[in-house]
Amino acid sequence: MGKSKAKQKDQARFKKGERRRQILLELKLRPHVRISELAARFNVSTETVRRDFDALSGEGLIARAHGGASAPTQGHYPSLNERESARIDERERIGQRAADLVGDGETVMIDSGSTTIQMARALAYLGTPCTVITNSIPVAMTLGHGTAQVLLCPGEYLAAESAVVGTETLEFLARFNVDRCMIGSSGFSEEGPSESVRGFAAVKRMMLQRSTHRHLLIDSEKFGRKGLAHVGDLADLNTIVVDQRPQGSLQAALEAACVETVVAS
């Protein structure tokens, strides 16, 4: 009696979809959840949670870790595993070199993007006291704990990029005059930098407009590529920070436009 043979459900249990939504929600609030904790919480076996993880990670909604899972990353930085393949080394070097350009007490606009995040990271490491204006959440979070004062732009939040865009962003940026800006882009050709993500081109353009020194952080992989929208001309740039010196017509165009090329060792 009591439990004749069946399992008694001491607790109402969610079904699959519900449970997975809960997992994702949990992950939005906390960087990491453990399988064992979730299993206990949902009153299901660890195998079930594991299967949920498999499904969710298959869709790229979570990142698995031993013993649990974490948010796929609150932007979409390449995971540590992809380090080799994703040209992280190059970007890290570019970021470090670019961070060197920032002087104490300066005001800097920082764009969103994986290269600029690397730059923010390097800047946080250097501990340069400065004021940063950015539309990128990861950049704000990276620098927020340190010696920099961070002004976050308003705007519509784009989850996929962990950044804000829109007319509010542009208006806000337009109110400032800063010493430098650090922007990235998805393409870079003789016509200048270009961007594929809708809305970002205008933000980058505005940042360029409001800055005395204009730096483009660009991976040599992007040389020659053209993104959807034109960001600006080569003449709009003062410096490009790259991992490799451009060649051929691009180099010639850069010289003609008096753009300084800084190669990160």
Added chain:
Amino acid sequence: MGKSKAKQKDQARFKKGERRRQILLELKLRPHVRISELAARFNVSTETVRRDFDALSGEGLIARAHGGASAPTQGHYPSLNERESARIDERERIGQRAADLVGDGETVMIDSGSTTIQMARALAYLGTPCTVITNSIPVAMTLGHGTAQVLLCPGEYLAAESAVVGTETLEFLARFNVDRCMIGSSGFSEEGPSESVRGFAAVKRMMLQRSTHRHLLIDSEKFGRKGLAHVGDLADLNTIVVDQRPQGSLQAALEAACVETVVAS
């Protein structure tokens, strides 16, 4: 020969402090790192990384997990372990009840704070199509993936609260008129809600000013407490969403001020 007997250091290695800084930096960019990965990256044994983790988690700088560690939480949500103790259940219920108040297509201002994060979570779960204006990064991130359109406020970024404050925030909020606002506070007495974190009171006050329906989400634990700064009077509120009905003089004051009390089951 070649390697006589000694370990050759194929790679320069960081010393302790440097390595730990790198770990923290890594964690700012990625929610979770694995011990094995870090060990490989730094070219040290897993035990060494483990010891680093012990030291860092002792200082509360990271949160350990099986196989790795994660950021202590990019705001300061209570960890899953503290769930029972930290009145999360109450807040979850309050958040769910408050989320019910939001109708399709409405525009809502959402304050920063752990209770409002719970509310955002519930709102994301419901999938109510609406426009949200918030100064809280976690709220933006929670709702950003779903059916809500999220407008993030500008302002100075406070890492400890994962939110923005300041005159820019106030100016921005002042430009909108919305259907509802959902605010929390660190204290609630007959004099009205009050807040302890510097700068937040003004934001909450502004949100109240710009909204047609004004909701305060408040845990009964806060009844009677008075925070540093006065946010507003009881009469500035339309509704309070609570886990338990207030008693005595507070209840009387609420009735006198015509504030509706919604008790989350």
Added chain:
DNA sequence: ATTGAAACGTGGTTTATGCAACAAAAATGT
């Protein structure tokens, strides 16, 4: 009711991690 598919649990095995104690190496102070 029957049946089939999907979801879930269980048990056993394999692998990865945690932990602790000790040894080796490096840094530091005298």
Added chain:
DNA sequence: ACATTTTTGTTGCATAAACCACGTTTCAAT
């Protein structure tokens, strides 16, 4: 140069998690 302290590596073992295969339950469609 020597001794001391700190840091790191190594080993062995306990434990937790991953994985796999199979049986059971649940649920829905007929």
